[in-house]
Amino acid sequence: MDSVLKIKCTLDALFGQGVSKCLPKDVTISYSKNTGRIKHVFQNDVLLCTLRTDGGLAITPYFAQILLKSKKFKENCLEIDDESKAFVQQGSSVFCKHVTWCGKNILIGGDVPILHNGKVIAVGKAVLSTRMIKSFKKGVAIKIRDSLKSLDSGV
Structure with missing residues (x-):
């Protein structure tokens, strides 16, 4: 199977049918030296994603x-x-009481982009599902894995 097609199929499976149409055309893919499997996807030397x-x-x-x-x-x-x-x-977890809107496809353990005014400010791993986030008023909803702290602080 073509590597770009594999990435597209994975995107559609994880995030919804048709999401792969947003994948940029000019991606480069790095492979593991040991296994030969896809490791990272880049666009103009900027990391887009890592395959787990x-x-x-x-x-x-x-x-x-x-x-x-x-x-x-x-x-x-x-x-x-x-x-x-x-x-x-800065990389702190998102708590349920700070959530203003929640998409319906958030699953426990899944990657969740965190938005503020329509812009992505961080990406994390879901601790709770959509239904739980909406019903709970206390506790961690998302543990942040990667955020824009390096871009905003001028570093």
Whole structure:
């Protein structure tokens, strides 16, 4: 199977049918020296995602912003309030009480882009599902894996 086709199929399976249409045309793929499997996907030397051994994708905030062009992808996202934006950008977890909107496709253990005013500010791993996030008022909803802290602080 063609490597780009494999990436597209994985995107569609994880985030919804048709999300792969937002994948840029000029991607480069790096492979593992030991196994020969796809390891990373880049666009102009900027990391888009890493393929996990369990078949999942670890997407970057940059790639999440590209995929946000798809309406289906937005159902995998979560919107937070102004109060918690600075903390989340620094890499702190998202708590249920700070969630203002939640997509219907968030699953426990899945990658979740965190939005503020329609822009991706971080990407994390879901601790709770959509239904649980909506019903709980306390506790961690998403553990942040990658955020825009390096871009905002000028480093």
